[in-house]
Amino acid sequence: MFTTSRTPDNYRHKLGAGVLLCRLTAVFSIVFASAAAWLAVDQHALLENMEDLQSRTLPNSMEHQRLARNLEVLRLEGERVLAADNPENRRQALFIVTLMAGHPSLLANEKARNLAIETEIFLTRAAQGSRIDENIRDEWTRISRHLSLTADDISVDGINLAREDVRQMNGLVEQTRQKLHGAVALVLGFLALLLLLIRRMILRPLQQIDHALSDLRQPGSAVTLPNYSLRELASVREAIVQLHGLMQEHESTRDDLQKLAATDVLTSLNNRRHFMFLAESELTRAQRYGRPISIGLADLDHFKHINDIHGHAAGDLALKAFADIIRSTLRHSDIAGRYGGEEFAFVFPETTPQEAVALAERLRAHLDAWVIPLKNGGHIRLTTSIGIADASAQALEDALRLADEALYQAKASGRNRTIQAKTTQLPLPLGGHTDNSGHSA
């Protein structure tokens, strides 16, 4: 069982997710606060401008309008002085002219004050006269026009005062709007960058890790994960690599165990249990499709004699040599196994008994011609007796029994030969065809 620490030393130099989050949060906070401060400056200026407009400019503008209106009242009362049809009306109008000419709003404006004084003096003298002649009317026309123009100028000045402030406010609002757009773009840009970083540093590695974990289920797969900058992901990557190594090791061990369980240790041929499993499967397949199949049993001749004369090591050497000859002589499709002691069993798929006999004969001949060198400088020669039986129409046990009987017959007939068992009609558990032809060699 493997264990891994949460933050191995070799990842300490890498960036942790918590630290990354803190740094991103800090940067975002700074960016956002800067944008807010940037806007706050304009907002403050705008508020100051509005305050100025409200407390200074608008009252000042209204003051101009009042002054213009008072000048206009002065002019109208002047008209009334000259147009009055009796002295009392003229006197009353003159009173108002006097009052307006002395009004503080006019006195505070030099231009208006001088004009008001000129108007009052003129109208007072005109009212004192016996009649209003053309000269007086002409002069009054001039003064009246002057009053009107002055009132207009003052009124326009007042409007312009407010207009200038409003223009400044509009500029500030426009500037604030542009800054707001800039701030929004900045924040959006930062968010895009943040998402890009999250995708690159977290999401994509997670996807790669997911794929790698999925691939672990595939036998013989290779884990290819890049190095990650985040400490946690690097740690996960390392764990996956370790896990993959362990899984491969376990798979190899399992294969070895399976091989050990199915293989004879000395000859590396199938052991009896595995041979029986393979033979059963092959017979089932052949009988299902009505294909020919044969079974063979071979027993080394005088093997006990070899053991007795040359020792068990030579016996083992003989068994290995025979296994090598089996592997080199038989076809890849043939199945061979150590059946017990010096006895070997064969399955010949897609092979009639006659063809099997030919194969067995070739095997027997190879062994017969084979000289096995011993470590002591000597050598031994081996022969084998082989029994062949048709398995296309009978159960494995029956076919083996027939092959064994043929083997016994070969032994009895002087050894070093191959004998095909006589065909025996036996009932099959799941049907199949029978071949009664048989002969001995």
Place this chain on the structure above:
Amino acid sequence: MKYFLLRWHLSLRFAALTLVVLPFCSAEAEARELRVATLLTTTLQPQSKSDGKTGAIAELNEALAREVCRRLTARCTLQALPFPEIISEVSAGNFQLGVGNVLHTPERETRLLFSQPLWRSSSRLVGTPQAIREYRQGNDGEINLLSLRNARIAVERGTQQHRYVSALAPERKLVIVEATTIENTLQQLLDGHADFALMPMRSAYFLLAKQPANTVNFTGPALIEQGLGGTVHMILPKTATSLLAEVDTALDAMRADGTFQRIIRRYMPFLAD
């Protein structure tokens, strides 16, 4: 039927209870009482209000005071006082509000609270034609308060005009003729006790307009320096800050809905604020 009689009975009881309780509720809502000092313009009683000019300045002040009181939902008791008493009584807290053509000055601000401005005023000499003619000859055709010497000048006691002339008098050898009210100031002139009167123009207008022709006239330049002109306000005791805010709110509302302008127009042919 029985059900309707029961409902009728209950409704009657509820109505009776409402009639008994409602006056107490109203009394609670209008419980505030204010003493308001207004300007006494004449010592002659009673004032005639038939032509809209006699005592008009006092009526204007009263009308403004009553409208403010109505908006404050206060029960106001108005009392006309000579000008100097308005300031002293309001300053002492004997009156919660003073409406008497009081100009704003730094000195008064130390003793009083001022409402937002009502209008503006300046001061000007008023003289008989004879006096104007005499003094014009002696002063190169010009009459100016600063150039007058050896003249008798009537002023209302306790006003800015009084303070100003008092300051000039020793050097210019001016004789101060003190008057108790604005009308009394003019009367001193008409009676020959004074050569000129220094009067606030807006108040003087109401008086001069009703005089026969060639009796009295404005003369010399209008003055706003040295506290002789400026903004006119309602006044309150120095401690009445919350009432001041209410008065200002009421004046704002009066200007906003045109009531203020209509009251002015009722007594004067122009606003000239």
